[in-house]
Amino acid sequence: MNKLRIAIQKSGRLYEDSVKLLSECGIDLRNVKDRLKTESDNFPLEVFFLRDDDIPQYVEDGVADIGIVGQNVLFEKNKHIEVVEELGFGKCRLSIAVPRGQQYEGVTSLQGKRIATSYPFLVTSYLKQYNIEADIHEISGSVEIAPGIGLADVVADLVSSGSTLFMNGLKEVETILKSQAVLVKNKQLKEEQLILLNKLLFRIRAVKKAKRNKYVLMNAPNDQLEKIISLLPGMKSPSVLPLAESGWSSIHSVLSEDEFWDKIEQLKAAGAQGILVVPIEKMIV
Numbered sequence: 487m488n489k490l491r492i493a494i495q496k497s498g499r500l501y502e503d504s505v506k507l508l509s510e511c512g513i514d515l516r517n518v519k520d521r522l523k524t525e526s527d528n529f530p531l532e533v534f535f536l537r538d539d540d541i542p543q544y545v546e547d548g549v550a551d552i553g554i555v556g557q558n559v560l561f562e563k564n565k566h567i568e569v570v571e572e573l574g575f576g577k578c579r580l581s582i583a584v585p586r587g588q589q590y591e592g593v594t595s596l597q598g599k600r601i602a603t604s605y606p607f608l609v610t611s612y613l614k615q616y617n618i619e620a621d622i623h624e625i626s627g628s629v630e631i632a633p634g635i636g637l638a639d640v641v642a643d644l645v646s647s648g649s650t651l652f653m654n655g656l657k658e659v660e661t662i663l664k665s666q667a668v669l670v671k672n673k674q675l676k677e678e679q680l681i682l683l684n685k686l687l688f689r690i691r692a693v694k695k696a697k698r699n700k701y702v703l704m705n706a707p708n709d710q711l712e713k714i715i716s717l718l719p720g721m722k723s724p725s726v727l728p729l730a731e732s733g734w735s736s737i738h739s740v741l742s743e744d745e746f747w748d749k750i751e752q753l754k755a756a757g758a759q760g761i762l763v764v765p766i767e768k769m770i771v
């Protein structure tokens with residue numbers, strides 16, 4: 487039977503979220519512990535577990551049809567593959583950091599410096615925009631210790647909270663790239679694979695949308711209904727059900743994360759009581 491082959495990280499920062507995403511899409515994976523490859527019993531999907539750095543190449547070569555990889559790795563590898571969807575996890579940035587005591591007056595301060603990084607292509611392209619020439623030292627891990635051991639003057643590394651940089655006496659001075667995990671695809675997928683990819687994408691989008699929204703239920707006196715309903719968007723319009731106590735109704739609606747707290751305050755002010763907020767598992771519009 488026709489299968490879609492997906493490459494995900496074998497272990498590391500993207501592994502758990504990648505497997506979780508598939509699971510939230512209703513795709514059960516057999517013995518994930520094997521960690522080489524596995525398949526699903528309830529979706530025609532074969533999963534390859536690889537180092538994240540190798541995923542763009544595997545997808546370009548068509549060994550895997552699709553993959554989940556950070557934009558940082560995707561752009562560094564610069565392969566001919568397409569981004570299908572941003573996945574909202576694995577968020578980080580590729581930044582330049584200098585020793586805290588060192589004076590820094592903008593990118594020109596990087597001229598002639600030794601920069602340690604695992605992202606030589608991205609760093610070189612970034613500096614080129616400013617006509618800066620630096621001496622790039624490519625190292626594959628523990629980049630943040632390079633200045634401390636005299637290997638480099640400056641680093642370009644992935645940062646999320648910044649605590650690793652801080653602990654190594656470094657300060658972040660420039661952001662080269664903001665990154666998150668993306669779903670990528672081979673450029674020449676066959677029709678059958680495209681159909682399966684669209685099926686998977688439909689589920690991914692429903693999961694993503696659900697995460698951005700909450701189901702809210704509240705009670706309100708009937709004389710306030712009109713005002714409260716005007717505050718609620720809902721998927722079409724809110725549902726209103728009579729309560730056992732006369733003169734009162736229960737209102738159900740969906741609120742998005744962005745407007746959530748503002749709306750809750752307005753609803754309370756308008757007379758809503760007993761507001762319940764419930765997570766949504768899937769949302770199909």
Ligand code: ATP
Pocket residue numbers: 495496497498499500536537538539555556557558559576577578644645646647665666667
């Ligand atoms: P592999 O063994 O697969 O090569 P790795 O050591 O290169 O693993 P990880 O540290 O597991 O990679 O990071 C995988 C990806 O997670 C990164 O490429 C990046 O997209 C994302 N990421 C998110 N936050 C961070 C962070 N603070 N530091 C590093 N990577 C991060």
Ligand code: ZN
Pocket residue numbers: 537538539
């Ligand atoms: Zn890696």
